[in-house]
Amino acid sequence: MARYGMALDYKNCINCKACEVACKEENGVLLGADKHRIWVGSNDVKGEWPLLDIASAAFLPSQCQHCDDAPCQEVCPTHATYYDENNVVRVDPDKCILCSYCMNACPYDARYVDDRTMTVDKCNFCAETRIARGETTTACQNTCPTKVRIFGDLDDPNSEISETLRVREHFTLKTHLGTNPKLFYLT
């Protein structure tokens, strides 16, 4: 029993996409550029060469925010989307009817369709692979070259993530929607 979350030192991100590949290989995510549980957001740099706006070219790694109040879970008519014992937002492929309500409800655009299982799929913090094997971290955290991520139990005050969030300023995405994401971006 835990409440897993992730802190992202996003200024370290160099947009190399190691996390995306590690996630795909670990979790058997379908190949295809539109099939991914994890991605790095970037905007085209603003300004005119040579006076470009470096600040506009930040990289923002993202994935399912594992909201404590997840809109995707609320709208699911078959209860396919559920919270597991570690408060991770999961999808039960047996219950999913591919109605795609969740895809529309998710403010973070974190879901896609797995054409093999005909399920709406998304990040599950490696719940079926690494965490199920008793490992303590996700594939994306482990592989990251510039060490963007800290994964851990938010309910454990002594965990590294809890300590980090106590001392480092951070924000969450679309906070105003009241979804209470468990992904925290460190500033």
Add this chain to the structure above:
Amino acid sequence: MHVEVSRRKFLQGSAALSVIGGTSLSVTNLLAGHEESDKNLNDLRVTTKTGTGKATEVATLCEMCVNKCAAIARVEGGIITKLDPNPMFPKSRNMLCPRGNAGIQSIYDPDRLKYPMIRVGEKGEGKFKKVSWEEAYDAIWNGTDKFTGMNKILEEEKDNRSSFLFCAGEGMAEHTFKTFFSAFGSSNWLNHASLCLQTVVSGYGVTLGSYPGVDLENTEYIIMAGANRAEAIVTPDTMDGFKRTKGRGAKLICIDPRFTNTAAKADKWLAINPGTDLAFVLALTYVVLTEELYNKKYVAENFNGFDEYQKSVLDNKYTPEWAEKITNIKAKDIYQIARDFMAHAPKAIYYPGRRSTFANNDFQLRRAMAIFQGLGGGIDTKGGLVFGKKLKLGSHEALEPIYARAEARAVAKDKHPEKGHSGYSDCAVVSGGGSWIGWRNRFLEDKMPYKVRGMFIYKHNPMINMPNTKKTAKMLKKMELVVAIDTMPSDTVMYADVVLPECTYLERTDPVKTFAGVEPSIAQRNKVLDPMYETKPVIEILKGLTEKISKPLFEITKKYDDDVQEELADLGEGKEAKTAEQRESEVYAEFDLAKPFEHSQEEINKHMIESVYGEEAVKALDEHGVFYPNMDKYFKQISANEHQYYPEKEKAYTVNEGRPKTGTGKVECNLPNMGKKGVDAMPIWREEYNFVVPEGKFRMLTGRHAQFTQSGTANNAMLRDLIFENYVWINRRVAAKKGIEFGDMIEVSSSIGKTTLKAYPTEKVGPQTIFFVHGFGEESEALTWAYKNGGNDNTVIEDITEPVYGSSSMHETNVEIRKV
């Protein structure tokens, strides 16, 4: 927070980097496709989910690029299901980049070379016949009706071993292949160096005595010019370099003609004109000298030729105002950077870089950078350039017989060289590998001092990696016998007469290697799975080949080699007398090419380690893939993202008392010996270095990408999802004027050829330059996914070489673009 980008927007916005592609799959069993070869290849584009059951783990080293990061392969039911970073290796610090993660696809690539083949079609046509290993070896020796065998060539060339060229790509087993080259006795060896980092290695080598590492973990100020560590990943530099930028302890100044991901992570980006970095460094030097900002004590104690260099820089008036006109960098920025750098020195780094030669002045640029670094005293010190420590390895047997008939390296010497000229036709200094382009062009122009008629290529792809692809194709066609050892049916392999399939890095143990650095270690690539199909590690391929050809080769030597004949005739006298047979077997022992391949790689590694570090070290390398003295005591995990490899006081920041490693122990500003060879003895600016692009043309830039190494990763199914094909970057305003929109097909042409790829209008390049990533545009039809995918830069880049080492200058070509 405004940088947030949604999935859909992400896909749309970065289409130039990641385009929706590929077919969806129904196959989940990885091996199903391999057994049924008629299956649609798209079915093989699969990933396997890791399981929760029984698994074994093998410590290996990655080979997706040159870095050799440590990985742990997870094996379930005989299949590699995952490659994870190995936390124990100080060089790669518990990380695997996207390519490292995608390495799993290389072993399961359905296009792999699976069995030996010999050519049955026309050269370059790609028509081969599957044969046994014995038949392949036999074809190398005897030839077929399609190509000449080694026997005939060496008979006709009267045992001139140099009638064979050997070339290899970078890699851990390059050493094994080179062992074969040395035993064979040719003088013609070429590798990637002159297509890659020859000038930077040599520039620093002659100035500081070594091509140094950098301590980016502790530095305070970094100038990264023409190096793109966010995309062209180098470990540990990439990991150390970006954790403290953006106002977090280390200031990063990025100097690059295009806005790279490194620029995006920098505190300041300055768009320099291509090929003018030398003017920038000379101006920095000018500021430091005139404002007397340099470390006077360090210079007094550790510089040679400082006064001459100072005089040269001042007399030539390399002012920031002068440099502004040449470089496109504002004088005020140059003043600021020079002052800031020296304020932080010695914890300030002008990053030496690791990249190809871009401009003709690259050697001088590296010299100027090294000297500038020295002015701040940041050499062999924490936070500066570091030489690091190297753990020694035991030795192993090699064979280097001397063949009387083997000619020296095929370089063209001028008969009556002018004074102040090196005497070589295409460069001033012939170093280790020599100039690939120079060699190829001489061969094509029949300027060789003797006939070279055959070649062995090991995991090297000159059809893609060397400027002027047409000439490379001609060279390969002209060679009478081309033997290629490779894992993939590359464009170069298509020109081979005999193809010997090597297994991938995950299926072999490679020579154990020592990695110098502040935290030195030894690492070993351990075999994860047995080789698939009929493939073999190169050491076994060469064992088989040499066992077959060694004796017959000796017969040819006996026929033509006076020295050997003399040796054989000397039967000794009295008690020492021997029979002719005895004598022959003694002499043959010196020429037995199979000898270096007698032992397996595992046995050789064991011997090399055990003899120095004992049995425990052998065990550590087998189990963990990594070893260094006291590892068991020192290595510990500190946090989720940090490990300790050495305690701070054991780190080798300083190994040479803070001095350069040159013979004199000093920074060499002035090299009169170079002057005698027609090379500037000190870095100076020359008129011809100016950036000039004729009206209507563009300077062609090439480079790297984090999701793609070079042609070696072109067919990787996973990486292809991340970068489907390469796009040509064209300045957005220029594109608008020309009516070019995103995705339009553009023909890029130069004096030597053309290529076609899609357009990416962007402000990330200036109006006089275009850019596209290297390694795409394969012509080998055997590469399902890489075939005709994007454009090949080397069909356009002219074979221009810089004057010192004859290295290819990749950014000296002007091109035209046209919408097609």
